[in-house]
Amino acid sequence: MFTKYLQDVFKVPLVIQLTDDEKFMWKNLSVEETRRLAHENAKDIIACGFDISRTFIFSNFYYVGVPFYENMVMIGKHVPYKKVVGIFGFTGEDHIGKVSFPPVQAAPSFPTSFPHLFPGGLNPRCFIACAIYQDPYFRMTRDVAPQLGYNKPSFIESIFFPALQGEGGKMGSSDPNSAIFVLDTAKEIKDKINKFSFSGGKDTIENQRKYGADLEVDIPVKYFGFFLDDDDELEHIRTEYKAERMLTGEVKQRLIHVLTEVVERHRKARAAVTDKMVDAFMAVRPLPNMFS
Template sequence: MPEEFVVTPWEVRGQIDYDRLITEFGTERITSELLERLQRDAGELHPMLRRGIVYSHRDLNWILDEYEKGHPFALYTGRGPSSGIHVGHMLPWFFTKWLQERFRATLYFQITDDEKYLFRDFEELGEATKVGYENVLDIIAMGFDPKRTKIFLDTEYIHHLYPIAVEAAKRITFSTTQAVFGFENANNIGEIFYTSLQAAPAFLPSVDAGREIPVLIPCGIDQDPHFRIARDVAPRLGYPKPALIHNKLLPSLLGPGGKMSASVPESGIFTTDSLALAKRKVLNAFTGGRATVEEQRRLGANPYICSIFANYEFIFEPDDGHLAEVERTCKSGERLCGDCKLELWGKVESFLRRHQEARERAKARIEKFILRD
């Protein structure tokens, strides 16, 4: 019997049933009608929308209602700086950048250095803050609009965040955090309080503007529980409920049963990997291939369990026609895994070269993006 999967903001394990998550989390599937509406408003569909990688939402129809009435919305996403950045972390950010460009939206980007300290990723708070600034370089390197992007670390923007977080915290009970996150008596009180601080940026645009501003949160489906609580308290604070749009999680290079994870370096391609290391990871990645070339030519391979195909589908092949050809030739046996890995490596290499150059340039641009008290 397959291992039961686990999806929480802090742990993802097992073979994820994304349809079941929609039911368990109480979200809505992005329908063909909603995709048509997005295409009409945005002028195109992002590949992750076309392929069902961005697949679930809360109140996205309302966001589009407001946009079509001439009421702009803000974006809010974030990063818990536990380590360096791998391409799996970047999935919601690729999509967020597209949303910013298509809807000319202001983005609030939270770096939760306090969270990573409270949840024991670091022994010293300053270490989390330092990693946070390293992560900021990757965010800037992605090409977000500096005029519409506000990046802040919790510990450095706390005077703005804390009054909102306190209002939220007063309306969140310990029993709610137990029910949503499974907290127990052994959890420290910082962990229990933290969700109120993660809720705060959802209300910052309204606070800054002095009026209600709709907010859309693009994030991995694993982060949804935090924002269920934010949505619960929003009306009691006098703010609109933040809407959410969720992506699936990029599978591990090591095979089915998990996502790319910073705690398992071989599972993912990191933005600071040397080209030699990244190439080795791609060439050693798990595939859906057969035991021998003869068998694969005769029976074909299985792209649906293949980490290489997942990287094509999720990130590195924007052309739907070529992706379909990769899928077809994999299943027919015309394509061998070694050839497929080398083709993907060419795309990954180009991405890493561009990103690492942009990351170096970002060191001189941090102050154009950062908010501090």
């Protein structure tokens, strides 16, 4: 959603890398399953409303080749083994596929990896919107870029959504109650927020009225920070909740409404995404109007 905002505001081409090979190397999945997941990921991405005339989505298994592979090799040659171990913490138990993966993640930062988009001397700078866990990859990329004659990519990092159970919990598909998923039903969202979202409110109405809520640990308030567009309403909720004038149940009901709207909008958009549309976004093609 944030990346779509950047594309809309700056009217720029967007390249989206689906790392199906990374899933294969880090998880106990078959190549066929990682390809299927990449295809499903593409549907979710397209449902966000990206402009097909400015967007190229690719999967590593299908796209990587010359000259993308040339950039991978050059990056790999210029990053010493001890440095990549220091960055990513690889151990002697890790297979060499993991050690060889960082150049695959780095190569899309350079325009020559996409000659169908940036032919000849076209050398735009790369700006990456990513989650904070990807920071090591692109710090490495910035270090190596000048050695290869490329511009350093810039990046902006997002923080993680906390798990519904609280900051100390782990959010992931292994625990379906740890997160809200984009294909959850309205009932599932309601049940998860009411039953599992950690509250900074007190154990009784009396104590809530007396002491107010601890906003530093309250998960619904943290989720409002991501999904509530009205800053004035967000500040009102924070003030009233902390000052004992708003109860946990009221806050959760408002969050249920906000998240249900977001997810339902996404579900409807995703249902309209066909396999043919995925193929169109992933077709290796020029984007003649990508800067206009």
